[in-house]
Amino acid sequence: MNEPIVKIRGLKKNFGSLQVLKGIDMDIDQGQIFALIGASGSGKSTLLRTINQLEEVTEGEIWFDGELVNQKLPHRQREAHLNRLRQNIGMVFQHFNLFPHLTAIENVTMAPLMLGRVNKAEAIEQAKKLLDKVGLSDRGDYYPSKLSGGQKQRVAIARSLAMNPKLMLFDEVTSALDPELVGEVNRVMKALAEEDMTMIIVTHDLRFAEDVSDHVIFMADGLVVEEGPPSLVFRAPQEDRTKSFLQQVFND
Amino acid sequence: MGLDFSILPAYADILWQGTLWTIALTVLSMVFSLAGGVVFAVLQLSRHAIIRWPVAGFAWLFMGTPLLLQLFLIYFGLVQIGLDLNAFVAGVIALSLHFAVYNSEIIRSAIVAVDKGQYEAARSLGLSQFQAMRKAIVPQAVANVTPALGNMMIALLKESALVSVIGVMELTLSAQRAISDSFRPFEFYIAAGAIYYVLNLGLEQAVRVAERRSAQYR
Numbered sequence A: 001m002n003e004p005i006v007k008i009r010g011l012k013k014n015f016g017s018l019q020v021l022k023g024i025d026m027d028i029d030q031g032q033i034f035a036l037i038g039a040s041g042s043g044k045s046t047l048l049r050t051i052n053q054l055e056e057v058t059e060g061e062i063w064f065d066g067e068l069v070n071q072k073l074p075h076r077q078r079e080a081h082l083n084r085l086r087q088n089i090g091m092v093f094q095h096f097n098l099f100p101h102l103t104a105i106e107n108v109t110m111a112p113l114m115l116g117r118v119n120k121a122e123a124i125e126q127a128k129k130l131l132d133k134v135g136l137s138d139r140g141d142y143y144p145s146k147l148s149g150g151q152k153q154r155v156a157i158a159r160s161l162a163m164n165p166k167l168m169l170f171d172e173v174t175s176a177l178d179p180e181l182v183g184e185v186n187r188v189m190k191a192l193a194e195e196d197m198t199m200i201i202v203t204h205d206l207r208f209a210e211d212v213s214d215h216v217i218f219m220a221d222g223l224v225v226e227e228g229p230p231s232l233v234f235r236a237p238q239e240d241r242t243k244s245f246l247q248q249v250f251n252d
Numbered sequence B: 001m002g003l004d005f006s007i008l009p010a011y012a013d014i015l016w017q018g019t020l021w022t023i024a025l026t027v028l029s030m031v032f033s034l035a036g037g038v039v040f041a042v043l044q045l046s047r048h049a050i051i052r053w054p055v056a057g058f059a060w061l062f063m064g065t066p067l068l069l070q071l072f073l074i075y076f077g078l079v080q081i082g083l084d085l086n087a088f089v090a091g092v093i094a095l096s097l098h099f100a101v102y103n104s105e106i107i108r109s110a111i112v113a114v115d116k117g118q119y120e121a122a123r124s125l126g127l128s129q130f131q132a133m134r135k136a137i138v139p140q141a142v143a144n145v146t147p148a149l150g151n152m153m154i155a156l157l158k159e160s161a162l163v164s165v166i167g168v169m170e171l172t173l174s175a176q177r178a179i180s181d182s183f184r185p186f187e188f189y190i191a192a193g194a195i196y197y198v199l200n201l202g203l204e205q206a207v208r209v210a211e212r213r214s215a216q217y218r
Ligand SMILES: Nc1ncnc2c1ncn2[C@@H]1O[C@H](COP(=O)(O)OP(=O)(O)OP(=O)(O)O)[C@@H](O)[C@H]1O
Pocket: A015, A018, A020, A038, A039, A040, A041, A042, A043, A044, A045, A046, A047
């Protein structure tokens, strides 16, 4: 059995005196699709953001691809370490965070060009392929302001994929979308899942979580309360807190 | 005696030279003051007080004292420590620094106003702090304040007249030379004023184009 691509041990995170993550353990194998669910404020985003170190860790260990993510290093070395690490971890945000001053295709080519991965012609060719993959081959020259929310989010996914990441993090990527635009983004994620991308998906869309994931983690108050395959967590939850959460969400 | 503008053609050459010097002075100072504005703005946002403080002190000094004094200091003062600048260069330096400081205040607040998700997106792609600033944050910050920077550049053009006092033969001093030769102050000041006005119109057009360009993504 190979080492898990993501390994988390005893992860704790404080914001000042507020403890938001209270000891998380997690193993994610290459190609697995994790869904992270839980009430608002349970720490899902924070957990996701510690993995690529947008949030620093208070205690515990995060391993990615055999390397300790949160190792103590002098500032410069730490920055270099983080830059290298993040190039292998894509992240997609709830509010897209596309670069508004760049066209769709420029958004996608920016990082690979900036980081000297490819030359300009290669970057554009790759970006076209990626935009095609997310169904936006005809929108390359559009600025984000001229795209719908669903289109923006698909460009954002293409932008992350341009770095050929080994892991993709999705933080409620359909929460800011009009309901009729959710499907197009979910389909892109589904397609990615079928290509064996390793993914962690934070979502309130439980139907999608059940559909796409092969492992569900239910979090409450900074702890993993229950986890397992979606068929079990959703259909036969063991913990009371899971049951009441599911009831609440499905009743809405 | 009445106004007689028929005197002007005889001095067309000196006025034309003066106009060219004013344009050179303004364009160079514009470029340096904008580039300097970005640099000062970014430095003022540094995490290190040792970088922030000198820049802040420098900015405070240049905002709190008259441009004329700064010009004298750079032209006459620096000679004393062995830096003998020619008047044009001293003028460009003074105007550039003076306006760089104002530009940097505008740009700095624009950088701070950029959504922090932009920085996170850039960093999460693996860009360094510097790369994120350069490619993601600064361009949109500057684009968002193009109108304010445009006004600064228009002010710069007019303030460039001050450089005449250290002997740069720009438009204002050229007009004065023509006056001391012809004893016709009214005509030449009006002529110089008209030329400044035309230059300003051109600059305003350029600013408007820049504004439209920078707003095209909205
Ligand atoms: N930068 C921060 N500073 C202080 N507190 C924070 C910060 N970020 C998050 N928190 C707090 O940490 C807790 C967990 O937040 P987090 O965003 O991880 O929850 P979440 O599960 O993603 O919630 P949601 O479903 O609403 O997105 C919340 O109480 C939140 O207020």
